[in-house]
Amino acid sequence: MAAAILRRLNPTTATLVAPLLPLARAASDSTSPLTIETSLPFFPHNIDPPSRTVSTTPAELLATFRTMALMRRAEIAADSLYKAKLIRGFCHLYDGQEAVAVGMEAAITRRDAIITAYRDHCLYLARGGTLVAAFAELMGRVDGCSRGKGGSMHFYKKDAGFFGGHGIVGAQVPLGCGLAFAQRYRKEGTVTFDLYGDGAANQGQLFEALNMAALWKLPVILVCENNHYGMGTAEWRASKSAAYYTRGDYVPGLKVDGMDFLAVKQACKFAKEHVLENGPIILEMDTYRYHGHSMSDPGSTYRTRDEIAGIRQERDPIERVRKLILAHDLATAQELKDMEKEIRKEVDIAIAKAKESPMPDESELFKNVYVNDCGLESFGVDRKVVRTVLP
Amino acid sequence: MAMKVLREVGRKRSGAAGIGGSRGFADCAAAAMGVAERREGGGGTKAVNLFTAVNQALHIALDTDPRSYVFGEDVGFGGVFRCTTGLADRFGKNRVFNTPLCEQGIAGFAIGLAAMGNRAIAEIQFADYIFPAFDQLVNEAAKFRYRSGNEFNCGGLTIRSPYGAVGHGGHYHSQSPEAFFCHVPGLKVVIPRSPREAKGLLLASIRDPNPVIFFEPKWLYRLSVEEVPEGDYMLPLSQAEVIRKGSDITLIGWGAQLAVLEQACEDAAKDGISCELIDLRTLIPWDKETVEASVSKTGKLLISHEAPITGGFGAEIAASIAERCFLRLEAPVARVCGLDTPFPLVYEPFYMPTKNKILDAIKATVNY
Numbered sequence: 194m195a196a197a198i199l200r201r202l203n204p205t206t207a208t209l210v211a212p213l214l215p216l217a218r219a220a221s222d223s224t225s226p227l228t229i230e231t232s233l234p235f236f237p238h239n240i241d242p243p244s245r246t247v248s249t250t251p252a253e254l255l256a257t258f259r260t261m262a263l264m265r266r267a268e269i270a271a272d273s274l275y276k277a278k279l280i281r282g283f284c285h286l287y288d289g290q291e292a293v294a295v296g297m298e299a300a301i302t303r304r305d306a307i308i309t310a311y312r313d314h315c316l317y318l319a320r321g322g323t324l325v326a327a328f329a330e331l332m333g334r335v336d337g338c339s340r341g342k343g344g345s346m347h348f349y350k351k352d353a354g355f356f357g358g359h360g361i362v363g364a365q366v367p368l369g370c371g372l373a374f375a376q377r378y379r380k381e382g383t384v385t386f387d388l389y390g391d392g393a394a395n396q397g398q399l400f401e402a403l404n405m406a407a408l409w410k411l412p413v414i415l416v417c418e419n420n421h422y423g424m425g426t427a428e429w430r431a432s433k434s435a436a437y438y439t440r441g442d443y444v445p446g447l448k449v450d451g452m453d454f455l456a457v458k459q460a461c462k463f464a465k466e467h468v469l470e471n472g473p474i475i476l477e478m479d480t481y482r483y484h485g486h487s488m489s490d491p492g493s494t495y496r497t498r499d500e501i502a503g504i505r506q507e508r509d510p511i512e513r514v515r516k517l518i519l520a521h522d523l524a525t526a527q528e529l530k531d532m533e534k535e536i537r538k539e540v541d542i543a544i545a546k547a548k549e550s551p552m553p554d555e556s557e558l559f560k561n562v563y564v565n566d567c568g569l570e571s572f573g574v575d576r577k578v579v580r581t582v583l584p
Numbered sequence: 585m586a587m588k589v590l591r592e593v594g595r596k597r598s599g600a601a602g603i604g605g606s607r608g609f610a611d612c613a614a615a616a617m618g619v620a621e622r623r624e625g626g627g628g629t630k631a632v633n634l635f636t637a638v639n640q641a642l643h644i645a646l647d648t649d650p651r652s653y654v655f656g657e658d659v660g661f662g663g664v665f666r667c668t669t670g671l672a673d674r675f676g677k678n679r680v681f682n683t684p685l686c687e688q689g690i691a692g693f694a695i696g697l698a699a700m701g702n703r704a705i706a707e708i709q710f711a712d713y714i715f716p717a718f719d720q721l722v723n724e725a726a727k728f729r730y731r732s733g734n735e736f737n738c739g740g741l742t743i744r745s746p747y748g749a750v751g752h753g754g755h756y757h758s759q760s761p762e763a764f765f766c767h768v769p770g771l772k773v774v775i776p777r778s779p780r781e782a783k784g785l786l787l788a789s790i791r792d793p794n795p796v797i798f799f800e801p802k803w804l805y806r807l808s809v810e811e812v813p814e815g816d817y818m819l820p821l822s823q824a825e826v827i828r829k830g831s832d833i834t835l836i837g838w839g840a841q842l843a844v845l846e847q848a849c850e851d852a853a854k855d856g857i858s859c860e861l862i863d864l865r866t867l868i869p870w871d872k873e874t875v876e877a878s879v880s881k882t883g884k885l886l887i888s889h890e891a892p893i894t895g896g897f898g899a900e901i902a903a904s905i906a907e908r909c910f911l912r913l914e915a916p917v918a919r920v921c922g923l924d925t926p927f928p929l930v931y932e933p934f935y936m937p938t939k940n941k942i943l944d945a946i947k948a949t950v951n952y
Contacts, residue, residue: 281752282929333930344754344929360756361713362685395684398716423685425658431684494661558931562924 224250227521231456238438240445240474243463247455251523253299257454258514261291262533264315265511266540267324268484271314271331274544275488280331284345286484287315289452292510293418293478294319296457297386301465304381308356308369309388311346312418312482316388320355322348324543325550334550341553342561354383363389363396366415370402373413373468384412384465392423394437403473407444410472414464415441417477418451424486425495438477445471451478452508481508629811634804637779637812638667638744641786642705644816646675649703652740652790654680656690656707664709665746665805691717691743695725695795698738703790711747711799712756718764725795726770739793744786746802747775748840748890749936754929760891760922762838765797766868766900772796773867774821775838779810784819785865792821801840808843824871826878830860833884833950836875836901838864841888841937848942857950867897875901876908883914884949888937893921915952918945 228248235242268288274280287294290312297307298319309316314327322338330337331345338348339358347358356372359365369387376383393399394417406413417437421428428435438446445467449460457478464474481504485492492501518524632640646652654671660682662669672680683690687708694706708714714721721743729737749758765773774789774796776782782800789796827842828849837845842863849859860878864870879885885905887898902917920937928935 282754283757341930342928346754346756360754361715392685395686395689396716397686397688425661426682430682552930555931555934558923558925558928558934562926 224252226250227254229455229517231450231453231459233450233453233456235456235460236438236448238436238441238446238448238475239443240447240467242447243459245459247459249455249458251518251521254514254518254521254523257295257299258511258518258529259532259536260295260319261454261511261514263324263536263540264288264291264294264318266533266536267318267327268314270540270544271328272484272488274328274331279548280345280488281333282344283311284331284488285312285486286488287312287482289483289504289509290418290420290478290480291315292454292457292513293416293451293480296454297416297461299454299458300461301386302383303353304383305465306354306356306369306372306376306383306385307388308359308365308372308385310359310362310365310390310393312390313346313348313358317348317350317355317358320350320353322350322353322355324540325546328544328547329550332547332550333552334547335553335557336547336550340557342557363393363398365389366393366396366399367402367405369415370406370411370413370473373406373411373473374409377410377412382469384414384468386414386416386461388416388418390423391417391419391421391428391435391437392426392431394419394440395432403441403444403475406473407441412468413473414461414468415444415473415475417475418480419477420480420482422482422486422495425490427495436477438475441473441475444473444475446475446477448477448479451480452504452510452513454510454514627813627815629813631809632779632812633806633809634776634779634782634800635665635667635806637783637810638786638800639669639671640812640814641783641790642668642671643674645703645705645787645790646671646679648816651701652679652703652705653697654705654707655683655694656744657683657685657709659707663707665802667744667800667805668707687713687716688720691720692724694741694743695720695728695738698740698795699728699736701740703740703742704738705742705744705790708743708745710757710802711745711761712759714743714745714761717743721765721771721795721797722768726768728770728795730770737793738795741795742786742790743795743797745797745799746805747799748801748803749927749932750803751932753927753932755927758927758932760799760839760889762797762799762867762889763891763895763897766897769868770795771868772821773799774865775799775801775867776865777801777839777842777863778804778808780812781819781863781865783812784817785821787816788818788821791818796821799839803840804843819865822866822869822871824865824874825863826860826874827863828859828861830858830882832858832860832882833886833946834860834862834875834878834882835886835888835942835946836862836864836898837888838867839890841890844937844939845888845942847939848946851939851943852946855947857946859946864901870901872904872908875905879905879909880912883912884918884952885909885913886918886920886942886945886949888920888942890922890937892924893919894924896921915949918949920945 226248228246231245265288268286275284294315326338333341335341346360349357369385373385423431438448450456467474659668660672690706694704697704725738747760762773765771772794774785776785789798835845852859887901898919920942923935
C-alpha cells in the first residue's frame with residue numbers, strides 16, 4: 194500500500210528518500226478501484242472541466258489519510274516548538290491546506306517539479322522529505338534539508354523535484370516558468386507546478402511569467418492556493434477580481450475545491466495532461482488555513498473564530514477522507530485513531546532526533562555564497578575570520 | 585500651478601526650520617536644538633517610542649497638507665509596526681488606504697500621484713521588498729525632474745520602509761538596502777537614529793521638494809524611547825550631527841548602528857580613547873563638510889553599518905574622506921560592517937558589526 198505511492202518514485206531516488214509511510218497494515222490495503230464523485234463541481238474558464246468522478250483505491254485513501262494526519266501533527270508540533278523558542282524567525286503553517294499538497298503529489302511523479310512560496314513544510318514532506326530533516330531545518334540545525342541555512346521558508350529537495358521555499362511574494366512564479374521551459378526542452382513529459390497565494394496573485398511578475406508561458410507553450414501549471422487571506426487582508430479587499438482562475442484571461446483555468454483530496458488529484462492529473470499538449474493552465478485551489486499567516490499572527494483579528502471553526506467542521510480535508518474511509522468500510526474508526534496515535538509518536542521521535550542535531554559550524558557562514566567560495570573576501574576587524582582564496 | 589504651491593509651501597517650511605541656510609562649520613547639534621525650538625503648536629515633549637514618533641509625524645503631515653496621502657500594504661489598520669495607527673480613522677479611507685501586494689505598482693502609483701502635485705507617502709512593508717520597486721524609483725522617480733527640464737517633478741514622493749536587523753529576521757526581513765539608492769542622483773536617502781530624530785526628519789523628508797526614501801530602523805520601533813516634542817517641527821536634511829565630541833577618532837554611522845557605536849565609545853573611553861561620534865542622518869546628499877571637519881580634527885575615521893561591507897555606503901564615505909583629508913589621515917579608514925554574505929539566519933550574531941568588532945577596530949586604528 195505504501196508501494197502505490199513509492200512505486201512512482203524514480204528508482205534511483207527510492208534509496209535516498211526515506212519512506213514517509215509505514216509497512217503493510219492490518220487495515221484494508223487493496224488496490225481494487227473505487228470511484229467517488231467530488232462533492233463540488235470544477236468551475237472552468239475557457240476549458241472543458243474534467244469529470245467529477247474520481248478513481249482511487251482503498252490503499253491510496255488510507256495512505257492519504259496517514260500522510261495528511263502526519264502533516265497536520267507536524268505543523269501543530271512546529272507551533273509548539275516555535276512557542277518554546279526552539280524555532281526562531283518566521284514560521285508559516287499549512288494546517289488546513291494539506292489536501293492540496295497530498296492531492297498534487299498523488300497525481301504526479303517525482304520527476305515533475307514543484308515550486309512554492311514560504312508555506313512549504315508540508316510540500317516538502319509530500320515530496321518525500323523526512324520529518325527529522327524538516328524539524329532540524331526549522332530549528333536551524335545542520336541536519337536540516339538546507340543545512341540549517343534556510344529556515345522555515347527555504348526547504349528544498351533536489352532529488353524529488355522540489356524547488357522550494359521562497360520568501361519574496363510572487364518571486365517564485367517566473368522561476369517556475371523557467372523550470373517548465375527546461376522541461377519542455379528535455380522532452381521528458383514532465384511538468385512544473387508553480388504555487389502561489391491569493392496575495393501574490395496581484396504581483397506584476399506573475400502576469401509577465403504567464404505571458405511568457407503562454408507564448409512559448411510551457412508545461413507549467415500555475416496553482417493559486419487561495420486561502421482567502423493575504424496575511425490579514427481578505428481577498429475581496431485586495432483584488433478587483435477574486436476569481437483567480439480567470440485572471441489568466443487567454444490562459445485557461447479551473448477552480449477546484451482545495452479541501453477535497455480527490456478533487457485536487459483529479460484536477461492536477463487533468464492539468465498535467467493539458468499542459469503537456471497546450472501550454473499553461475491556472476488551477477485555483479479553494480482552500481483555508483487554520484493558523485494565522487505566520488506564528489506572529491493570531492489569525493483572529495481579520496476573521497471570526499466562527500468562520501475558522503465552521504470550515505473545520507464542514508470542510509476539513511482529513512475529516513473528509515476519514516468519512517470516506519469509514520463509509521466504504523476500509524478501516525474502523527479505532528484503527529484510524531490508532532494510526533493517529535502512532536503518528537503523534539513518530540513526530541515526537543523525529544523532533545527529539547532533530548534536537549540532537551548540532552548547530553552548523555561558523556565556517557558555514559561563508560560557504561556557498563559563490564561556487565567553491567571563490568572570490569569571497571570575508572574580512573572585518575575580527576581577525577578570527579578566515580579569508581578565502583581567490584581563484 | 586499646484587507645483588508652484590508645493591514649492592512655496594516647501595520653502596516656507598524650510599525657512600521656518602532653518603534648512604537651506606548657510607551651513608558653515610557650525611555646531612550641528614546646537615543647530616538642531618535651535619531648529620527643534622522653533623515649534624508650532626504645543627511646547628511640551630512626551631516620552632514616546634519610534635513608531636509612535638513616526639505616527640505623530642504622519643498625523644501632522646496629513647493634517648497640515650490636505651493633499652497628502654498615506655498608502656501601502658496593511659496601513660489601514662495601523663500597519664504591521666503600528667506606524668500608521670489612527671490615520672485612516674482621522675483622515676478617511678480616501679487619504680489613507682491599503683494597496684494590494686504589488687511594490688512596483690505602489691512605487692509607480694506614488695510617483696504619478698506626486699507628479700500631480702500631491703505628497704505621496706508610500707510605505708514598503710519591509711525594505712527587503714523594495715526591489716520590485718527599484719526600477720520605478722531609480723528610473724522614474726530619480727530622473728523625472730531632470731529629464732523633463734524641470735517641467736515635471738515628483739518631489740512630493742516619500743517612501744517609508746523599515747530596514748535593518750531585528751535579531752531573528754533572516755534573509756528577507758533584515759536587509760539594509762540603503763547603498764543601492766545612494767548610488768542614484770535625484771533621490772535622497774534619510775535614516776533616523778531615534779524617535780526625536782525620526783519625527784523631525786520624516787516631516788522634513790515629506791516636505792522636501794525631492795523624492796526621499798526614508799528608512800526606519802525596525803529594531804528601534806519599540807526599543808528606543810525618547811522625549812519627543814509634541815508639536816510640528818523639522819530637522820534639517822543633508823546635515824550630519826555630531827552627537828558626541830571627541831578628539832582621538834571619528835566614528836560615523838546611521839540608524840540603529842549608532843546605538844552600537846555609542847556603546848563602543850563608552851568602552852573606548854574606559855581605555856582612554858576619546859571618540860567623536862557622528863550621525864550622518866541623510867546619506868545622500870551627505871554632509872561632507874561636517875565629516876571633513878571632524879576628521880581634520882582627529883585624523884582617524886571609522887565607519888560602521890549593517891549592510892555588507894563591499895559596496896556599502898561606508899565605501900563612498902571612505903573614498904571621499906581619503907580624497908579630502910589625505911594628508912591629515914593618520915591611519916587607514918576603518919569600516920566595520922556586515923559580512924559579504926546574504927543576511928544569514930542562525931549566523932546573525934556573526935554577521936553583524938557588533939560592539940566588540942568596532943572596539944577592536946577603534947584600537948587598531950588609534951594605535952596604527
